[in-house]
Amino acid sequence: MSNLAPNAAGPAGTEAVAPIVRMVGIEKHFNTIPVLKGVNLDIRPGEVHVLLGENGAGKSTLMKILTGIHEPTGGEIVLDGVSHPLVTPRQASDAGISIIYQELSVINELSALENLFVGRLPVKRRLGIPVVDWKLMEAEARSIVDRLGLVGLDLFKPVGEMPIAHRQIIEIAKSLMKNVRVLVMDEPTSSLTSVETERLFALVRQLRGEGTAILFISHKLDEVREIGDSFSVLKDGVSTGHGRIADTTNDDLVRMMVGRVVKQRFLAEGTIDRTSMPVLKVENVTSADRRRVRDVSFEVHHGEVLGFAGLVGSGRTDLMNCLFGAERRAGGKIILNGQDITPDNPVEAVKSGMAYLTENRRQTGFTPNFTIEGNIAVTKSVKDAPLRGTWGLVDRKAERAVAEEQRRRLSIRCAGIDQSILELSGGNQQKVLVGKWMSIGPSVIIFDEPTRGIDVGAKSQIHEIIRALANAGKAVIMVSSELPEILAVCDRVAVFRNGRIMDILDGATATEESILSVAMRDGK
Amino acid sequence: NAMAADYAIILKTLSNPFWVQMKDGIEAKAKDLGVEVDIVASPSEEDFQAQLQLFEDMLNRDYKGFGFAPLSPVNLVNPAAAAYKKGKPIVNIDEKVDMKALEAAGANVEAFVTTDNVKVGEKGAQFIIEQLGADGGEVAIVEGKAGNASGQARHDGAKAAFEATSNVKLVASQPADWDRLKALDVATNILQSSPDLKAFYCANDTMALGVMQAVQNAGKAGKVLVVGTDGAPEAREMVAAGRLTATVAQDPGQIGATSLELLVEAVKAGKLTPVGTEPKQVAVDSVLVTK
Amino acid sequence: MSQRVKLGKLWDIYGTLCILLVIVVLFSALSPTYFTRPENIVQIFLQSSITIMIALGEFFPILIAGIDLSVGSVLALTGMMTAQLMVAGFDPTLAVLIGGIGGGLTLGAINGLLVNFTGLHPFIITLGTNAIFRGVTMIISGASPVFGFSYDFVNTVTGFVGFVPVPVIFALSFAAVLWFFTAKTRLGRNIYAVGGNKESAFYSGIDVKLHTLIVFMISGLCAGLAGVLSIARLGAAEPAAGTGFETYAIAAVIIGGTSFFGGKGRIPSVVIGGLIIGTINNGLNILRVPTFYQLVVMGGLIISAVALDRLIARMR
Amino acid sequence: MSQRVKLGKLWDIYGTLCILLVIVVLFSALSPTYFTRPENIVQIFLQSSITIMIALGEFFPILIAGIDLSVGSVLALTGMMTAQLMVAGFDPTLAVLIGGIGGGLTLGAINGLLVNFTGLHPFIITLGTNAIFRGVTMIISGASPVFGFSYDFVNTVTGFVGFVPVPVIFALSFAAVLWFFTAKTRLGRNIYAVGGNKESAFYSGIDVKLHTLIVFMISGLCAGLAGVLSIARLGAAEPAAGTGFETYAIAAVIIGGTSFFGGKGRIPSVVIGGLIIGTINNGLNILRVPTFYQLVVMGGLIISAVALDRLIARMR
Ligand SMILES: Nc1ncnc2c1ncn2[C@@H]1O[C@H](COP(=O)(O)OP(=O)(O)OP(=O)(O)O)[C@@H](O)[C@H]1O
Numbered sequence A: 001m002s003n004l005a006p007n008a009a010g011p012a013g014t015e016a017v018a019p020i021v022r023m024v025g026i027e028k029h030f031n032t033i034p035v036l037k038g039v040n041l042d043i044r045p046g047e048v049h050v051l052l053g054e055n056g057a058g059k060s061t062l063m064k065i066l067t068g069i070h071e072p073t074g075g076e077i078v079l080d081g082v083s084h085p086l087v088t089p090r091q092a093s094d095a096g097i098s099i100i101y102q103e104l105s106v107i108n109e110l111s112a113l114e115n116l117f118v119g120r121l122p123v124k125r126r127l128g129i130p131v132v133d134w135k136l137m138e139a140e141a142r143s144i145v146d147r148l149g150l151v152g153l154d155l156f157k158p159v160g161e162m163p164i165a166h167r168q169i170i171e172i173a174k175s176l177m178k179n180v181r182v183l184v185m186d187e188p189t190s191s192l193t194s195v196e197t198e199r200l201f202a203l204v205r206q207l208r209g210e211g212t213a214i215l216f217i218s219h220k221l222d223e224v225r226e227i228g229d230s231f232s233v234l235k236d237g238v239s240t241g242h243g244r245i246a247d248t249t250n251d252d253l254v255r256m257m258v259g260r261v262v263k264q265r266f267l268a269e270g271t272i273d274r275t276s277m278p279v280l281k282v283e284n285v286t287s288a289d290r291r292r293v294r295d296v297s298f299e300v301h302h303g304e305v306l307g308f309a310g311l312v313g314s315g316r317t318d319l320m321n322c323l324f325g326a327e328r329r330a331g332g333k334i335i336l337n338g339q340d341i342t343p344d345n346p347v348e349a350v351k352s353g354m355a356y357l358t359e360n361r362r363q364t365g366f367t368p369n370f371t372i373e374g375n376i377a378v379t380k381s382v383k384d385a386p387l388r389g390t391w392g393l394v395d396r397k398a399e400r401a402v403a404e405e406q407r408r409r410l411s412i413r414c415a416g417i418d419q420s421i422l423e424l425s426g427g428n429q430q431k432v433l434v435g436k437w438m439s440i441g442p443s444v445i446i447f448d449e450p451t452r453g454i455d456v457g458a459k460s461q462i463h464e465i466i467r468a469l470a471n472a473g474k475a476v477i478m479v480s481s482e483l484p485e486i487l488a489v490c491d492r493v494a495v496f497r498n499g500r501i502m503d504i505l506d507g508a509t510a511t512e513e514s515i516l517s518v519a520m521r522d523g524k
Numbered sequence B: 001n002a003m004a005a006d007y008a009i010i011l012k013t014l015s016n017p018f019w020v021q022m023k024d025g026i027e028a029k030a031k032d033l034g035v036e037v038d039i040v041a042s043p044s045e046e047d048f049q050a051q052l053q054l055f056e057d058m059l060n061r062d063y064k065g066f067g068f069a070p071l072s073p074v075n076l077v078n079p080a081a082a083a084y085k086k087g088k089p090i091v092n093i094d095e096k097v098d099m100k101a102l103e104a105a106g107a108n109v110e111a112f113v114t115t116d117n118v119k120v121g122e123k124g125a126q127f128i129i130e131q132l133g134a135d136g137g138e139v140a141i142v143e144g145k146a147g148n149a150s151g152q153a154r155h156d157g158a159k160a161a162f163e164a165t166s167n168v169k170l171v172a173s174q175p176a177d178w179d180r181l182k183a184l185d186v187a188t189n190i191l192q193s194s195p196d197l198k199a200f201y202c203a204n205d206t207m208a209l210g211v212m213q214a215v216q217n218a219g220k221a222g223k224v225l226v227v228g229t230d231g232a233p234e235a236r237e238m239v240a241a242g243r244l245t246a247t248v249a250q251d252p253g254q255i256g257a258t259s260l261e262l263l264v265e266a267v268k269a270g271k272l273t274p275v276g277t278e279p280k281q282v283a284v285d286s287v288l289v290t291k
Numbered sequence C, D: 001m002s003q004r005v006k007l008g009k010l011w012d013i014y015g016t017l018c019i020l021l022v023i024v025v026l027f028s029a030l031s032p033t034y035f036t037r038p039e040n041i042v043q044i045f046l047q048s049s050i051t052i053m054i055a056l057g058e059f060f061p062i063l064i065a066g067i068d069l070s071v072g073s074v075l076a077l078t079g080m081m082t083a084q085l086m087v088a089g090f091d092p093t094l095a096v097l098i099g100g101i102g103g104g105l106t107l108g109a110i111n112g113l114l115v116n117f118t119g120l121h122p123f124i125i126t127l128g129t130n131a132i133f134r135g136v137t138m139i140i141s142g143a144s145p146v147f148g149f150s151y152d153f154v155n156t157v158t159g160f161v162g163f164v165p166v167p168v169i170f171a172l173s174f175a176a177v178l179w180f181f182t183a184k185t186r187l188g189r190n191i192y193a194v195g196g197n198k199e200s201a202f203y204s205g206i207d208v209k210l211h212t213l214i215v216f217m218i219s220g221l222c223a224g225l226a227g228v229l230s231i232a233r234l235g236a237a238e239p240a241a242g243t244g245f246e247t248y249a250i251a252a253v254i255i256g257g258t259s260f261f262g263g264k265g266r267i268p269s270v271v272i273g274g275l276i277i278g279t280i281n282n283g284l285n286i287l288r289v290p291t292f293y294q295l296v297v298m299g300g301l302i303i304s305a306v307a308l309d310r311l312i313a314r315m316r
């Protein structure tokens, strides 16, 4: 990394600048399993450095070593010229290293404002007593939150009551509140839509201009190209490449990460017959409060993937919850192959062959006390069992076979299916959840942000699976805030706004601009 | 019924036959006398505060007089004094209130109808000592819940009596928290570690019945004496059947009836016993129930 | 819609108060003569003061998703120490400082240090110390009540200011101090952060162990002060005092809307939770509900009070 | 290193057992004559059988991050109903079926339904029903023990098979059934999933409310069976029976390594947790530790047992 050719100077000629932080020969074992095997990384001011790599390559682990959450098993960290065998969270914070974690670490019970200042609340004196200075906090917070696009956000509301995107933005804002010299962003955009992402990038550029060093982790190559100056690639715990983004093509980056070129588009090959009976027909679904989802009807035909695009908070997730019976409805019908299957709760939904990959894997997705095997097997076991999923014995042998199959098919990177799901990297956790739903052989599948945090290789695998399911005659719905993904997979795109489908566009002709213009169209 | 009854009586508890019998005795007497009486009790024998509050709350109703059986010598002194100061006669039942504390609070009772629990314990122990005769032997005490005034007094009385006798040896004194099942287990364990044990004295009958079961389980029925306290119906039945050796009984119904009678008299008399003078004392005698 | 949101927010804050009012109206209707007398209202406040004090302390361990089961024993032990010091001739103020305040802080610190050192759930730690503290109380007192201490002390603590009893003034002012503490100070807010998510708080530079220690010391302090109130009200230190009080305290805290999972709760609602328990107790006594039925009615009322609160909160 | 991982796993499984052995060795050293006698060992098992039964039930609510504070009252009420039925002339088997099993399941279902319907934390619900069930027991019995039922029943339930008491066989076989249930059945595994994360279980198609109901019914059933054991052991149904048993049950469950946060725990360790409590109780009696010191030693032993277990687990 440090031995780049001098003529490959960055935008501001940063090669001359000494690194703020150097990580040299970093090694890390979990139990006996090596995760990092001598990684070097230099972090220079005024530069956006992108860290790339497959799920489980060790990116988050490396960053957690930098911020003091994990202790490295080898190597050294040089902060401002002083070498340390490890850093503590305090040291990292004092050195101006600030991180946006991949897994949200906001405190749900606290207000947005307090989350922004947690651990360093400012105080003023009132009658000689130090009290928290809310005014000062609000003023400081308001400016940063406004810059991130959350104008008018109720800063005193507990973040637990906010949509996940807002929490992500607060997490980002939190790291920007401090006096940062090194800003680590571990997949900050995975729950953001393009609008918010743009605002974030504007801010990143400004910080770079001010001389902040930025480490950026993302699986979205378009973003990487847009914001990154230099990059390094991790593969299986070793650095396999580095350079300047501008000198590299996306295909090169993918090859460095995955070892092959991946397919990008997965639209239906033939034409879809929209005159025959639809596989799935949704009629007049309205949420119980008649506000978040209002009178939604649509059809999904044989061989078709229907996408749902829209701004954050437009109510797509609420609609999916209503379809799956996870949220009470005021009315509406769900018809599968001509048969009314309208579920009143997820048990009925699963029983009638629906699958629903939720958008928040930590909160509504995985079972943290289970192994990979348990996570994959439990839903199938519920689906197969009589008496609302309660009757019968666990068939370990069959379940292991199912879990192994999903592990292979989705190439889940793990020590084995007996590993706790908590020990997996974010992307691999997501794959386990995909595997859990694949294993029940569903007829209707709802993917809500299916590739959040998934690497390019795995992403194309999942897209391939989605396409295969559609081809096999299943009704496939995909909600995504990542427009390129929508365009890559969906044959039609329902654009959602304020709890309603505003328009359904043809996937082959739709563009990011055409979708956004509908999503942001004025009037209710 | 929003009408106030004439009298209020605050008991220690009602979740035990002894106190249920007392309640029945009071109610029967009330019928005789043609008065109305409200009988209430603390929710648990450990909750001094709740009994205090109960008395305080009763003060806010317009009763003519109060009877009270305090959970400890001092926990009801304040409300009792408040009642006295409102001009209401008060009668002390069962557990004797601390006289000095009451006097200092500027109050006096019309009568004491109380038991000397130290004597009760002594009586039970004395009976055991007599039964063991010249041979003497090892004995044990099964205590109530630690910190309970009557239980502590009974334990103290029995312990003193045992220790004053040279050929009797007190080998264990363990708590069973007034619980029958615990008493069963505790007694079993004591029998394990003291195989030569000759007798148990138990601070109440509930525990004595558990101990009796333990003795029987150990195949020592008749060989190990079990003496309880209270004279509860089941215990009396067991004594009659020869399974329990004895119980130190009081007549709770009579205690209750006497208390109410004295209270009604005091109200009729219309003036309170002045502070510092000796009130009427009715010592409740305990009798030994044996086969 | 924004109307409804506002209503919801209001309910969060005043909901518990409304439940209290419903209960008061209920009892007033059932016993118009006695329940509503001014003396009785004062009485309710007086009787609730100890529950409120303990609940104020218990609030903090629950706020960090823990619990303190030892408050009843701490009350007994601190009360006993204070009483013995006074009987031994110490000045009441000094006795309260050493026995009540010092004792409470120390016992709380023991809990906190054990939790920190062993890393065990506070439930098991305070279950153990509850037995230990009770045993020590029995040992130092020989299981007999200690009484006969200064009347000045008793009279001061159980006196009145105007028509308001001193314990009420004391409990409410202490609640006000803690309210200020939780709402306005950095330490107070940090405790909420620890309660919300210990890991996040730790990585944000909050000393979680220190805050845990402080939390248990506050709990001990409140129980210690309640111990002082209790010996003054009883005129004696009872070795078995406070048995089972943790249940009332926890109930008051939960009725006051505090979450068992940490990070959520407000001091004023805890005070109202304590008043709800006190009012139910008083009302049942005033109505002369027979003892066993009291248990049934008490249990039923506690469940319905909290259920009503949450049902309305959900409907907003 | 992989050696250490294996050791860690082993400790998870056998750790609680080792702690039990440490306690046994301790008491054996202190009382070599009496403690180690075979009769005494049998005795410990017998005395632990009711604690184990209740703890087995309590395990399930704790497994789903809840709690059941009503087990002591359920024991009393089911025991009382069974006894009254027998006294009224019902066949013992029928009485046990209706009073013990039916009663336990019903009371448990009441808890479960209330939890589901109100959405409140089980702590507050079972705190309420604990009072209610106790009150009902007092009311139906007039607060007097019920006795004088069939000796056949008493003799059968308290008899021996070989040298092993029937209650021990019963508790251990029931534990075996529940072990199988938790480890091998779908329902059992689903309960772990609910305990791990209710929301994700819900979205995975697990009927969380149904499982919650079942969990409380199991808890009620175990308490009901414990009620039957307890009246047989005593030959009488006491209205105040089981007071405070929830504390022992919870302690046994937690000593057995079950997590308060749900989703983690094993039935065999709960059995050992119950045995640890029983052994401590027995040992204290055998050593004739004086009353007041019993509390201190009991509290200290509980804390140290769990702390030791967790410290070693962490060192693995
Ligand atoms: N606490 C842990 N215990 C055991 N193994 C772990 C732990 N944390 C991470 N790992 C393993 O370390 C490897 C690297 O994980 P890491 O989270 O750093 O990957 P990543 O590059 O950030 O992947 P992703 O893109 O999916 O976020 C993974 O194989 C993971 O299973």
Ligand SMILES: Nc1ncnc2c1ncn2[C@@H]1O[C@H](COP(=O)(O)OP(=O)(O)OP(=O)(O)O)[C@@H](O)[C@H]1O
Pocket (backbone or CB within 6 Å): A163, A164, A165, A292, A310, A311, A312, A313, A314, A315, A316, A317, A318, A319, A359, A481
């Ligand atoms: N900007 C906002 N202001 C207020 N409430 C919002 C906002 N964004 C979202 N919400 C809340 O979230 C609900 C819809 O969230 P939902 O998660 O269903 O939307 P979504 O389109 O799936 O968005 P996401 O991409 O975050 O999943 C709204 O009904 C609203 O209550």
Ligand SMILES: [Mg+2]
Pocket (backbone or CB within 6 Å): A059, A060, A061, A102, A186, A425, A426, A427
């Ligand atoms: Mg990662």
Ligand SMILES: [Mg+2]
Pocket (backbone or CB within 6 Å): A316, A317, A318, A359, A448, A479
């Ligand atoms: Mg969504």
